[in-house]
Amino acid sequence: MSVDTLRRELARRPLLGDGATGTQLQQLGLVPGSCGELWNATAPDRIRELHRRYLAAGSDLLTTNTFGGTTFALGQHGAAARARELNLAGARLAREVAGDAAWVLGDIGPFGGLLEPLGETPATDVTAAFTAQAAALLAGGADAILVETMSDPAELTLAVRAARSAGAALVFATCTFQKTPSGFRTMMGTGVAEGVAAALAAGVDVVGANCGTELTLDDYVKLTAELVAAAGGTPVMVQPNAGSPIRRDGRISYAESAAEFAAAAPRFLAAGARIVGGCCGSTPEHIAAMRAVVKG
Amino acid sequence: MASFPDLTAAVAVGNRTDTVRLTQELLAAGTPPQAVVEAGLVPGMAIVGERFRRNEIFVPEMLIAARAMKEALKILEPLLIAAGIRPKYTAIIGTAQGDLHDIGKNLVAMMWRGANFQVIDLGTNVSADRYVAAAREHGAHLVGISALLTTTMPALKAAVQALKAAGLDGTRIVIGGAPVTQEFADEIGADGFAADAGSAVALARRLVGEAA
Numbered sequence: 207m208s209v210d211t212l213r214r215e216l217a218r219r220p221l222l223g224d225g226a227t228g229t230q231l232q233q234l235g236l237v238p239g240s241c242g243e244l245w246n247a248t249a250p251d252r253i254r255e256l257h258r259r260y261l262a263a264g265s266d267l268l269t270t271n272t273f274g275g276t277t278f279a280l281g282q283h284g285a286a287a288r289a290r291e292l293n294l295a296g297a298r299l300a301r302e303v304a305g306d307a308a309w310v311l312g313d314i315g316p317f318g319g320l321l322e323p324l325g326e327t328p329a330t331d332v333t334a335a336f337t338a339q340a341a342a343l344l345a346g347g348a349d350a351i352l353v354e355t356m357s358d359p360a361e362l363t364l365a366v367r368a369a370r371s372a373g374a375a376l377v378f379a380t381c382t383f384q385k386t387p388s389g390f391r392t393m394m395g396t397g398v399a400e401g402v403a404a405a406l407a408a409g410v411d412v413v414g415a416n417c418g419t420e421l422t423l424d425d426y427v428k429l430t431a432e433l434v435a436a437a438g439g440t441p442v443m444v445q446p447n448a449g450s451p452i453r454r455d456g457r458i459s460y461a462e463s464a465a466e467f468a469a470a471a472p473r474f475l476a477a478g479a480r481i482v483g484g485c486c487g488s489t490p491e492h493i494a495a496m497r498a499v500v501k502g
Numbered sequence: 503m504a505s506f507p508d509l510t511a512a513v514a515v516g517n518r519t520d521t522v523r524l525t526q527e528l529l530a531a532g533t534p535p536q537a538v539v540e541a542g543l544v545p546g547m548a549i550v551g552e553r554f555r556r557n558e559i560f561v562p563e564m565l566i567a568a569r570a571m572k573e574a575l576k577i578l579e580p581l582l583i584a585a586g587i588r589p590k591y592t593a594i595i596g597t598a599q600g601d602l603h604d605i606g607k608n609l610v611a612m613m614w615r616g617a618n619f620q621v622i623d624l625g626t627n628v629s630a631d632r633y634v635a636a637a638r639e640h641g642a643h644l645v646g647i648s649a650l651l652t653t654t655m656p657a658l659k660a661a662v663q664a665l666k667a668a669g670l671d672g673t674r675i676v677i678g679g680a681p682v683t684q685e686f687a688d689e690i691g692a693d694g695f696a697a698d699a700g701s702a703v704a705l706a707r708r709l710v711g712e713a714a
Contacts, residue, residue, distance in 0.1 A: 228651075232653060237600075238600050238651065238653030238654055238656070238657075239599065239600020239601055239602075239627070239651065239653065239654050239657070240600070282602040282626070283602075318602070318603075318605075319605075320561075320565075320605065324561075324562055324565050324566075325565075357561075384557070385557075386557035386558075387556065387557055387558065388557075388558075391557070391560060392560075393560060393561050394560055394561050394562055395559070395560030395561070395562060395563070419680045450681075451652045451681050458652045458653075
């Protein structure tokens with residue numbers, strides 16, 4: 207598997223992403239609030255298990271356990287100095303499990319703050335952090351970089367350009383939207399057309415959406431259609447949550463079941479999505495439920 | 503002739519230049535600084551909060567409005583301090599232990615300052631003990647705690663229970679964050695729940711006894 211085979215396969219057929227990482231890590235014993243990325247170094251067997259579960263469920267794309275892997279995000283846990291080590295390890299572990307059966311997406315999430323002039327963080331610092339992260343992910347064997355959960359088109363642009371400058375041949379970018387009276391908008395007020403345009407201008411190969419508080423699968427079908435309309439032929443990737451979290455008897459579960467994901471998958475494809483996966487609360491069962499429809 | 507509604511409107515759209523100019527004009531005309539805050543600036547931020555709650559405006563517009571108010575406060579604060587006038591209410595704010603997501607918490611802190619609360623921001627990953635200590639030390643009327651992760655919601659419960667056990671009768675506790683619900687707030691005994699920074703302002707004012 208290589209970036210060339212990924213590019214070729216993406217042109218040939220829809221691809222199946224993977225599901226939530228956090229949910230699985232918690233099931234594997236991660237203490238709430240602690241740094242999941244540290245497990246790339248301290249508990250690699252559990253990260254291999256995470257990836258194995260999704261591979262077994264049929265995922266074509268394994269996302270590295272590096273969502274909070276910038277120096278900014280790791281710095282909140284006192285682990286900024288380990289950024290390269292943890293991103294490298296994260297990519298290697300996914301690569302090892304993926305083998306010839308799947309591709310590895312090097313995962314880059316938000317840096318956690320707001321860019322100047324609205325916020326306090328200079329663009330140059332954020333670019334440096336994203337570039338270093340992308341470089342480590344590629345060095346560890348990622349086939350492509352996924353920039354996800356973006357709310358600010360400016361941050362998305364910095365991350366995509368950073369991934370390119372680090373040498374990524376394929377870059378995916380997805381935004382996180384919420385429902386508002388004026389349609390789907392990120393928390394920064396960016397609409398679908400604007401978000402997609404920013405991603406395309408930054409030079410992505412795949413554009414889309416992931417996550418989104420209170421978005422149902424029905425909402426996501428509508429969102430998919432809007433993304434496709436705005437993307438002008440660039441492949442669209444969608445990774446919905448398994449609904450909103452529900453607390454019952456002190457336990458958390460997610461509203462949308464695997465069966466609901468199975469029913470939604472053909473609707474995403476009919477709306478034009480080329481890659482379908484899951485975000486918060488989704489599990490290998492949710493992914494497996496979509497396998498037959500997405501992979502045929 | 504500058505008026506309170508003019509100032510309110512300037513803050514609401516985040517027009518920093520007009521906000522500063524109108525503040526100075528009102529002061530020059532002999533308006534008490536406290537009135538400028540309460541009748542001019544605070545209603546402007548209340549409008550912003552309401553629009554945000556309705557998803558008519560978003561984070562950038564809120565931040566720009568807050569910045570406009572902050573510029574006005576730079577002029578007003580020395581005058582208020584000299585007259586011995588301090589915000590009537592004090593709020594403590596932070597995120598739940600184990601939770602580092604602070605953008606939402608920062609927006610609420612900003613909106614509460616915009617409502618003329620004194621806000622002491624304890625930052626992220628704050629233990630129950632630190633909330634109790636800070637509430638006691640500052641005589642807080644309000645403590646706000648947020649959580650973005652479902653896994654840090656138990657820490658919300660621990661903090662609320664510690665605050666109630668500490669016997670701080672004058673302190674109201676409010677919680678918020680994406681996975682938090684009114685149902686959860688009721689279950690753990692919080693005094694209130696706000697879904698976003700906009701709603702958090704009306705809630706805060708109601709809980710301390712002001713008109714919302």
